[in-house]
Amino acid sequence: MLHIPCPYCGPRDETEFHYGSEAHVAYPENSANLTDEEWAKFVFIRSNPKGWMAERWVHSAGCRRWFNVWRNTINHEFGPSYKPFTQQPKSPA
Amino acid sequence: MANMTRRRTVELPDHPDFLWVAEQKPKKSYDVIIIGAGGHGLATAYYLAKNHGITNVAVIEKGWLAGGNMGRNTTIIRSNYLWDESAGIYDHSLKLWENLEEEVGYEMFFSQRGVMTLAHSVSDVRSKQRNFYANHVNAVDSVWLTPEEVKEIAPIVNISEDIRYPVMGATFQPRGGIAKHDWVAWGYAKAAADLGVDIIQNCEVTGFDIVNGKVKGVKTTQGDIAANKVGMVAAGHTSVLANMAGFDVPLQSRPLQALVSPLLEQVLDTVIMSGAVHVYVSQAHKGELVMGAGTDSYNSYAQRGGFHVIEHQLAAACELFPIFERAHLLRTWGGIVDIAPDASPIIGLTPVENLYINSGWGTGGFKATPGSGWVMAATIANGEPDALAKPYALDRFISGHLIDEHGAAGVAH
Secondary structure (H helix, E strand, O other): OEEEEEEEEEEEEEHHHHEEEEEOOOOOOOHHOHHHHHHHHHHOOOOOOOOEEEEEEEEEOOOOOOEEEEEEEOOEEEHHHHHHHOOOOOOOO | OOOOOOOOOOOOOOOOOOOOOOOOOOOOEEEEEEEOHHHHHHHHHHHHHHHHHOOEEEEEEOOOOOOHHHHHHOOOOOOOOOOHHHHHHHHHHHHHHHHHHHOOOOOOEEEEEEEEEEEEEEEHHHHHHHHHHHHHHHHOOEEOHHHHHHHOOOOOOOOOOOOOOOOEEEEEEEOEEEEEEHHHHHHHHHHHHHHHEEEEEOOOEEEEEEEEOOEEEEEEEEEEEEEEEEEEOOHHHHHHHHHHHOOOOOOOEEEEEEEEEEEEOOOOOOOOEEEEOEEEEEEOOOEEEEEEEEOOOOOOOOOOHHHHHHHHHHHHHHOOOOOHHHHOOOOOEEEEEEEEEOOOOOEOOOOEEOOOEEEHHHHHHHHHHHHHHHHHHHHHHHHOOOOHHHHHHOOHHHHHOOOOOOOHHHOOO
C-alpha cells in the first residue's frame, strides 16, 4: 500500500485517498474555437510517463482536500507534495 | 450447456526439447519488426508468415518471451461484449481459438468450460440482459441463467438472498473458457520460428529511425536494425514507445493484480466473473484457483500493486464462494495494463508511415491473442487497416466514434 504525503495532514495510507490522474491539465483557453484534434488532446491525452510524474490525489477519508504530488511510476517513490495554486517544486529526477 | 461432469486434475505433458532459437541475434534488416514478444506480438508474427507469406520478420523483446502480461493474466477467453465492433474482433478470435491447437500443432489446454458473468442488483440484471440480447443480435452464443441455474452449473456459489451482493442472475457463454497462457505463447513462438521468424530476447528498443515521417528501423540495446515496417505490440509500454516515435496515445498504464491458491481438488469447472464485486475466478488444470482483481487506481510501470486490492477482492470471493474460506493464498503478482478511455484496443496506422500500433487491450487482452495477431498481421501486410480492426483506429478519439466497453467489461475483462 502506498504511504501518501498529504500536504495538509502528513503521510497516510493509500486507502484514505482517491486518485486524480495527471496534475496541471488546464481547461483550454478559447474553447469555442478548438478543433476536434485539440479537443481530443484535452479530453483523452494524458502523459503516461515512466518515471517521475506530477499527479493529483484527494484525501477523501481525511481532510477531503485535493493536492498535487510528485511520484515515480517505476518504483512508487514519492517526491514533494504541494497544495494547488502554489509553486510546483522541481521534479526530483 | 457446459460439460456437467466434474473435471479431474491433469498432469501437463513434457515440453519438446526445442521450440525456437533461444540465443538468436538480430540480422541487419528485416521486412517487418514486431516490438514485443508477448502473445499478441508472437501471434502477429505467426500470421504474417502463415497468412501473408512474410517470413523475414523479427520479434524483438526487451525481457524474455511472454514475460509481461502474457505470463501474468488469468487466461479467460470469451467474446460476449456489447458492441458490434467488439463482437466482430473478439468472436473472430474465439473462432481461431477453437482450431488453434490443431493448426499450430501444439497443446494449449484450451478448454471451453463456459464463462459466467453474475448480476447482483436490478440495474446489473438490466445491463447484463442488454448484453445478452446484443450478443444474440451478433450471433454470439449467450444464455441467461436464473440463480438456481447458476447453482446447478456451479454448486459452490452462494445464491442466498441475504448476502451483500446476492446473485440475481447471470449471463453464460458456453463457448468461453480458459487456456494455458504460457503454452499459448510457446505454441505461437514455435509455429512462427518454424516458418522462419527470428525471436530476439533481451533486445530493448531505445529509439526509432524515422526519416521524412517514415520509419526506417529501430535502435536497440543490440544495435540498430533496419525494417520496412514496424509494429508496436508492447502493452503497458506503448506510451513510452509512441513518445520515442514522436506522437501521443490516449493510454494510461496501471497495475492489474492476480493471485492463485495452492493445488486443490476440482470444485469449479467453469469461469465465474463478477464486475460488481471485482472477482473473476477459474480453476486451472492442475487445481489452483486463479483469481483476478481490479486495477490499482494509479499509473505505474512497477508490475506490482497494493495488497488492499487483493484483500477487497478476497473478501467478496469468500462471501460468494464460502468454500474458499478454507483456501490459502499462495502467490500474488501484478502486470502493467494499457487502458484506453473507452476500454477498447487501439489498432492500426500511426502518424509515422509504416509504423503500426496494436495496444490498449487493457485488462482483457489474453482472449484476443489470436484475433489481435490476425488483424495486426493483415494491417501490416496490406498497409491499411483490416476490416475488423478499422473501428479501432487511433483517430476514433478525434472523430468521437468510441467503442465504450466499460459496461461489458466491468473491472473484469
